[in-house]
Amino acid sequence: AQSVSQHNHHVILSEAASLELGCNYSYGGTVNLFWYVQYPGQHLQLLLKYFSGDPLVKGIKGFEAEFIKSKFSFNLRKPSVQWSDTAEYFCAVSSYNNDMRFGAGTRLTVKP
Amino acid sequence: SAVISQKPSRDICQRGTSLTIQCQVDSQVTMMFWYRQQPGQSLTLIATANQGSEATYESGFVIDKFPISRPNLTFSTLTVSNMSPEDSSIYLCSVPRVGQRTRTLYEQYFGPGTRLTVT
Numbered sequence: 653a654q655s656v657s658q659h660n661h662h663v664i665l666s667e668a669a670s671l672e673l674g675c676n677y678s679y680g681g682t683v684n685l686f687w688y689v690q691y692p693g694q695h696l697q698l699l700l701k702y703f704s705g706d707p708l709v710k711g712i713k714g715f716e717a718e719f720i721k722s723k724f725s726f727n728l729r730k731p732s733v734q735w736s737d738t739a740e741y742f743c744a745v746s747s748y749n750n751d752m753r754f755g756a757g758t759r760l761t762v763k764p
Numbered sequence: 765s766a767v768i769s770q771k772p773s774r775d776i777c778q779r780g781t782s783l784t785i786q787c788q789v790d791s792q793v794t795m796m797f798w799y800r801q802q803p804g805q806s807l808t809l810i811a812t813a814n815q816g817s818e819a820t821y822e823s824g825f826v827i828d829k830f831p832i833s834r835p836n837l838t839f840s841t842l843t844v845s846n847m848s849p850e851d852s853s854i855y856l857c858s859v860p861r862v863g864q865r866t867r868t869l870y871e872q873y874f875g876p877g878t879r880l881t882v883t
Contacts, residue, residue: 684870686871694876695874695875695876695877696807696856696874697874698871698872701870701871703870742806742807746870751797751809751812752809752860752872754806754807755806756805756806757805757806
């Protein structure tokens with residue numbers, strides 16, 4: 653069965669700092685990869701997704717993620733975080749005929 | 765995308781009682797998922813609810829504890845039965861976008877969740 657690992661449980665940054673959240677998955681076949689974000693008191697929302705093609709994926713609000721197949725990784729990045737990026741971030745993986753598996757989540761706190 | 769609502773948004777229940785959570789979608793969908801998000805943890809899939817058939821439960825979840833109904837293509841309920849404090853969690857329903865040809869599960873749209881506290 654596929655699994656997803658997020659290495660950072662809680663990340664604290666100052667505004668304008670750069671962000672990279674790690675995500676690794678275990679599955680040998682073709683996968684679809686996602687990052688979801690949950691702002692305080694709000695729904696889970698899709699931040700970005702990768703299905704195929706360019707492994708560097710750009711999402712909303714200046715976020716991007718890079719799929720590195722050889723490393724089974726899909727790390728999330730943002731060059732300069734804002735206070736409004738404070739949220740919980742979840743990496744997720746789906747594959748053919750399978751449901752979606754979520755990582756444990758990373759809580760990001762951005763200090764103003 | 766789909767707009768999903770859940771009722772109740774939160775509840776505090778006593779041990780041994782049951783709570784039914786409703787999920788309403790603004791469009792017809794074949795498949796709906798029910799997740800649990802325990803405090804400080806990730807989302808765990810409880811079951812898949814397809815209209816017109818029995819729900820499919822994941823390992824560790826059983827129908828007697830989490831009965832699900834799916835009476836039509838826009839609505840589903842999840843009941844948390846004989847509750848204990850360990851059932852305190854956020855329960856979410858979601859609607860996936862599934863590839864017609866490949867059956868690949870694409871992104872999901874989530875409801876706002878139901879925050880359940882069992883005392």
